[in-house]
Amino acid sequence: MTGDRAVHEVIALASALIRIDTTNLGDPHSVGTERTAAEYVAEQLTDAGYEPTYVESGAPGRGNVVARLPGADPGKGALLIHGHLDVVPADPAEWTVHPFSGEVRDGYLWGRGAVDMKGMVAMALAVARQFRRDGTVPGRDLVFAFLADEEAGGRVGSQWLVDHRPELFEGVTEAIGEVGGYSVTLGGERAYLVQVAEKMSFALSLSAHGRAAHGSMLHEDNPVARLADAVARLDRHRFPVLLTDPVRAFLTGAADMLQIDDEPKATVRHLGPLARLIGATLSDTANVTMFNAGVKSNVVPSVARAEVDCRVLPGRLKAFEREIVEVLGPGIEATWRHLPAWETTFDGPLVEAMGRAVTAEDPGARLLPYLLPAATDAKAFQRLGIRTFGFTPLRLPPDLDFSALFHGVDERVPVDALEFGVRVLEKFLLDA
CATH class of the missing domain: 3.40.630.10 (Zn peptidases)
Incomplete structure (x- = not known):
């Protein structure tokens, strides 16, 4: 060497x-x-x-x-x-x-x-x-x-x-x-996570339009309030759980190491800080990251805008788009762009070589596949x-x-x- x-x-x-x-x-x-x-x-x-x-x-x-x-x-x-x-x-x-x-x-x-x-x-x-x-x-x-x-x-x-x-x-x-390739400790044993899939990156841009007015007057067409309501609905919304093959394989391996029942949400709860990452692989996610409206504290603006970082599981694009439109409701304009999801199998000579290289330096360790939400x-x-x-x-x-x-x-x-x-x-x- x-x-x-x-x-x-x-x-x-x-x-x-x-x-x-x-x-x-x-x-x-x-x-x-x-x-x-x-x-x-x-x-x-x-x-x-x-x-x-x-x-x-x-x-x-x-x-x-x-x-x-x-x-x-x-x-x-x-x-x-x-x-x-x-x-x-x-x-x-x-x-x-x-x-x-x-x-x-x-x-x-x-x-x-x-x-x-x-x-x-x-x-x-x-x-x-x-x-x-x-x-x-x-x-x-x-x-x-x-x-x-x-x-x-x-x-x-x-x-x-x-x-x-x-x-x-x-x-x-x-x-x-x-x-991937980094270790996590589960039940006193080390596993090295190998990324074999990625969610779709889905950038969602939202806007609501209304009539500009003085902030001191009665106003029933405030785009800031309307967009805020839509964003709050989206934040509360929970997308359906869908176990892809790499997620199922990871959860099965993790449950075995932790010596607990192989139930997805129960397994995630036992993962400690790793639960944030793995929990995001069970379903689509949508997190509001930017909100922009107004030019002055006493002016109701005519437009409000927000950006939402969405991550979509493989095979879920069309269903996700329909669900987003339904949750946002009328009066909200939505545009989006995305980079595709991808997935491969956790097998073959390259994966075997990964296992040999890891265990040569860390005997007794194991490899687990997982899906990256980013x-x-x-x-x-x-x-x-x-x-x-x-x-x-x-x-x-x-x-x-x-x-x-x-x-x-x-x-x-x-x-x-x-x-x-x-x-x-x-x-x-x-x-x-």
Whole structure:
């Protein structure tokens, strides 16, 4: 095995990436923030002997880097290892440490992106560098992709590359990326969750129109009140429970580890902080995230608007659309756009290789499939017919509320989890 040097440099690589502020505010027309990080990645790959391809996708500064390591069998489908360079905003005033410090403290690497997902980018980069420097020839081609704009749906990142530069992924049949491979402790045992499905991302825009008027007068046509009522109804609404195959498989495995009856809602109640994540995979969800109305405190406005973040289970799109319209009621204008759901099976040689790599480092652990309620760049690569998985191997402390760290304050990842991840990732890529 070659991984000692990769293990030793992964923290420095991750810290350096965190110190590069790649905040994505979601405007596809603005100059991107990813260029500096992409150039850093390209330099690290070039230093190891690669000839990486740098691409600005869709807008200036939206830097992406792709590099290929040839494998022993050119006829075997290539494996894509992808990660994104952008991060969501962070307010330094809310953090224990500065979110772009990349500081190591109390056994953790802190900063925006430590979890989502510069830690994984550093793991992939460290292993890629090590393979090239040591002349390692994997069994199949490995394509490493470091991408822009994932936090805004990949419109000027992975989606753009799939549309305009598909040749970069020529021959790729399978892929790994976020969000999976991390451990959870259930009933005293560790399981590593492998993402095999994603909900549909469904962005819902609402508006209500009325007659503008002075705030001191009687008024029966207030769009703010009407939209607020509709939003409140939507917030109270509960969509039907629908157990997809990966959700059923996860719940069955979790119930076995917890030694409880295999009843979905009962199992979720026993999952502790993980219940927020898994509970969101049992049904569609709709959460109001923005509400905008008015220009002055004594003016009833003529329009009110709201944005709703909806996540829809595979196969539920048409039923969800009908249900949304019914819940909102008359007088509310609704428009939406969406990125598709996807699902694959939890089987095959790649899954078996994941299991061997994990148990080599953590004997007695098991793998469980699950459905991710959020969205990743896998949505874009699915359009190329690539079978995708979320597999970012991390062995985590049992009391760490890991899912709360995604986009959260004081985002951090254990140093030894990243080192563990490098060892597992190396074994996996050599076996895959």
